[in-house]
């Protein structure tokens with residue numbers, strides 16, 4: 456007798472009347488007056504549950520089965536039959552049910568079947584994944600992750616895992632977590648950064664700079680991994696730990712990287728929507744409106760492309776006072792993306808003072824070859840630029856940003872030895888996932904969300 460997952464059963468891998476074994480947990484149980492229990496079982500292999508029917512003649516019916524509550528784990532042996540219920544195709548007639556783990560005190564089970572707020576569930580991230588909502592999010596996250604990798608693999612990109620512990624401050628901002636060793640003497644011996652960085656090590660805010668070195672040898676590379684920001688942004692869009700995809704391409708200028716970003720977004724959206732339609736429809740039915748419409752917009756609509764300077768003019772025309780050189784506020788961004796254009800928006804060529812040191816100076820000497828992509832209701836999801844490949848200008852910028860030349864010696868080497876134009880972009884994975892799932896708060900897009908104020912795990 457074989458074990459089957461619930462996904463196997465609904466994928467028609469089991470024959471009618473076949474005797475099988477299924478492992479899982481109880482979602483809910485209903486006992487009829489006639490002495491039959493209907494147990495809904497989930498195993499997380501798909502969103503669907505399997506209804507298993509237990510009759511009172513089973514030897515442990517009174518002693519165990521009748522006492523099962525939501526969350527108990529079990530293994531059932533039985534025959535698969537067609538179900539009479541419309542909502543499901545199959546059910547299992549139980550021959551044997553073995554309880555694996557009971558719920559100690561069902562009244563205290565934190566995720567009992569009653570409705571819970573998302574805020575409450577965040578305290579129980581280790582258990583919330585047992586709900587259908589977080590099961591759907593996990594499935595979509597997984598498909599999105601592999602679709603992104605597939606796209607890049609097909610386009611002949613090479614994956615490069617860049618350092619997580621680093622002495623570099625890529626963004627030139629102060630929003631970094633320091634890394635200390637619990638055994639300082641040993642750490643001093645081990646640290647390669649000892650002399651250069653005075654033992655100051657951080658968790659990475661971006662792998663871009665090291666990724667650039669690989670782009671300047673392998674041409675098309677990417678990094679996909681955890682990123683840390685200690686900025687105190689208590690918003691629905693910021694986490695202290697999130698995953699970022701960074702793509703870097705040699706011989707690409709800003710125009711080409713904008714084009715690549717667009718085809719990338721369209722591809723991953725089309726494929727993830729197709730593969731996760733069941734989960735997305737479930738989320739749309741019970742939790743959030745218009746997910747599918749928004750995703751189709753990302754595939755089918757032309758993205759609006761606008762220069763930063765023209766966006767400033769437009770905002771003023773729309774009655775939102777802002778001067779050239781100022782950062783677009785969240786309220787202005789929301790207005791222009793959600794209400795004015797109602798489309799994905801690409802803003803290009805920001806003023807130098809708003810962007811990082813590594814972005815390439817434009818001939819106007821005021822702006823840098825940069826771009827941000829904003830999605831309706833999510834905000835900025837992708838940021839990219841052409842990198843400064845001219846050593847002299849890079850050195851001036853390091854000085855202006857107060858970043859010591861010596862720390863960036865190897866980054867400067869790349870400009871000394873066969874420099875070429877190159878460009879790249881970074882995209883926040885959890886923000887993207889919010890768009891695919893209709894999640895309102897990014898803390899529900901991360902399995903174990905970390906923000907400066909709330910840190911449970």
Ligand code: ATP
Nearest residue numbers: 684692693694695697835836837838881882883886
């Ligand atoms: P924002 O202005 O929204 O804080 P940023 O300009 O700091 O973003 P970048 O440094 O360009 O963002 O990072 C690249 C991408 O990483 C962003 O487009 C966004 O999708 C994501 N991102 C940045 N900061 C966070 C964060 N704290 N939590 C989750 N995602 C983030």
